[in-house]
Amino acid sequence: MALDRPNDLNAFWMPFTANRQFKKAPRMFVAAEGMHYTTAEGRQVLDGTAGLWCCNAGHKRPRITEAIQKQAAELDYAPAFQMGHPLAFDLANKLVDMAPDGMAHAFYTNSGSESVETALKIAIAYHRARGEGSRTRLIGRERGYHGVNFGGISVGGIVNNRRMFGSLLTGVDHLPHTHLPENAWTRGQPEHGAHLADELERIVALHGAETVAAVIVEPMAGSTGVLLPPKGYLEKLREICTKHGILLIFDEVITGFGRLGSSFAAEHFDVQPDMITLAKGLTNGVIPMGAVLATSDIHDAFMQGPEHVIELFHGYTYSGNPIASAAGLATLETYREEGLFERAAELAPYWEEALHSLKGTRHVIDIRNMGLIGAVELEPIAGQPTKRAFQAFLDCYEKGVLIRTTGDIIALSPPLIIEKAHIDQIVDTLREVLDALE
Numbered sequence: 540m541a542l543d544r545p546n547d548l549n550a551f552w553m554p555f556t557a558n559r560q561f562k563k564a565p566r567m568f569v570a571a572e573g574m575h576y577t578t579a580e581g582r583q584v585l586d587g588t589a590g591l592w593c594c595n596a597g598h599k600r601p602r603i604t605e606a607i608q609k610q611a612a613e614l615d616y617a618p619a620f621q622m623g624h625p626l627a628f629d630l631a632n633k634l635v636d637m638a639p640d641g642m643a644h645a646f647y648t649n650s651g652s653e654s655v656e657t658a659l660k661i662a663i664a665y666h667r668a669r670g671e672g673s674r675t676r677l678i679g680r681e682r683g684y685h686g687v688n689f690g691g692i693s694v695g696g697i698v699n700n701r702r703m704f705g706s707l708l709t710g711v712d713h714l715p716h717t718h719l720p721e722n723a724w725t726r727g728q729p730e731h732g733a734h735l736a737d738e739l740e741r742i743v744a745l746h747g748a749e750t751v752a753a754v755i756v757e758p759m760a761g762s763t764g765v766l767l768p769p770k771g772y773l774e775k776l777r778e779i780c781t782k783h784g785i786l787l788i789f790d791e792v793i794t795g796f797g798r799l800g801s802s803f804a805a806e807h808f809d810v811q812p813d814m815i816t817l818a819k820g821l822t823n824g825v826i827p828m829g830a831v832l833a834t835s836d837i838h839d840a841f842m843q844g845p846e847h848v849i850e851l852f853h854g855y856t857y858s859g860n861p862i863a864s865a866a867g868l869a870t871l872e873t874y875r876e877e878g879l880f881e882r883a884a885e886l887a888p889y890w891e892e893a894l895h896s897l898k899g900t901r902h903v904i905d906i907r908n909m910g911l912i913g914a915v916e917l918e919p920i921a922g923q924p925t926k927r928a929f930q931a932f933l934d935c936y937e938k939g940v941l942i943r944t945t946g947d948i949i950a951l952s953p954p955l956i957i958e959k960a961h962i963d964q965i966v967d968t969l970r971e972v973l974d975a976l977e
């Protein structure tokens with residue numbers, strides 16, 4: 540297949556990639572099935588990251604493939620505005636059915652970034668619809684990742700994403716992150732740090748509650764290195780938001796669809812947000828699709844005025860696209876049929892033991908985990924942050940295991956179909972690679 544090995548890699552400007560390094564020594568996948576990718580050289584690589592935290596049911600799942608093929612042959616596209624098709628409604632019903640109590644409506648997007656922008660806009664418009672138009676301030680958190688669009692980078696807390704554009708949206712503030720040194724080597728939720736939610740009281744007092752629209756946090760921060768919420772922290776955030784009439788948005792783009800062993804993190808931590816942003820696992824990563832789940836209270840605030848008038852001036856050409864909807868329905872059915880969320884919960888103790896067995900391995904300064912997610916943090920090379928972890932990524936790839944790194948943190952999030960032998964392979968490979976690393 541000519542396209543498998545293109546000679547000229549120049550035209551494609553790759554996202555979040557060291558382009559020059561990649562193009563000197565390309566790493567190309569040409570096929571995938573179950574837990575494995577196949578490289579252009581014909582090697583099998585174990586997927587330790589579910590693609591980009593999205594292929595929760597593993598790869599090339601027959602039900603999803605068939606649903607996409609069938610839908611493409613039946614109804615390829617339907618206009619998303621002022622027209623509908625049954626699958627988008629069906630999927631919305633299934634999503635709110637599996638979501639925590641109170642989530643009653645789904646608004647479709649095409650990615651996690653768009654879900655975040657959508658939720659932030661809904662929050663501001665919701666307050667305005669209720670006559671509280673002064674509530675426009677948005678509060679995120681340090682080390683938060685909410686995608687790459689203007690709203691997301693503004694409430695997000697990653698300096699490289701923010702330094703060039705993060706200040707263009709005004710009226711944004713940040714909670715402190717919850718990653719405390721005293722929580723090192725924690726298994727599951729850390730003990731220390733619930734008090735950091737009280738910072739919200741300080742921020743609200745500083746600006747005035749009547750100016751604050753919403754707080755957005757990842758219940759568990761994935762992309763900045765698996766930062767788990769301290770015990771009691773999310774509960775406190777909820778309490779303070781409720782007290783001041785502020786909406787609480789959980790960005791569950793990673794934690795949605797079984798990653799922690801429950802449908803959603805909101806259910807796992809038993810804390811009820813006002814909106815949930817989703818993407819990734821919604822279609823098993825196969826077709827771009829995201830969604831925002833919202834309560835009836837939020838939705839109904841918009842359902843006013845003459846009935847022929849559009850209530851929310853927002854939407855995407857591909858919102859609820861028929862093929863994406865078909866993929867979403869087949870994905871949810873695969874999760875249900877195979878009990879994958881329960882499987883994640885069952886495997887979590889084995890995963891935890893295996894990961895923490897890396898304590899004492901060269902360069903490892905912290906390990907943390909929850910559900911089927913984990914982080915192994917490395918001591919950075921002095922003056923050369925990220926270099927050691929990137930080398931570990933390259934070496935693991937050569938040894939047949941795909942890991943992901945963020946800074947000097949190795950983040951692991953395998954498909955929920957993983958077997959114990961695969962977990963052993965990931966951990967053994969990491970140990971071997973780290974022991975050999977300078």
Ligand SMILES: Cc1ncc(COP(=O)(O)O)c(C=O)c1O
Nearest residue numbers: 650651652684685686790792793
């Ligand atoms: C919590 C969170 N929000 C938003 C996003 C952005 O999603 P996308 O890359 O689909 O725009 C991500 C992606 O990793 C994420 O982890």
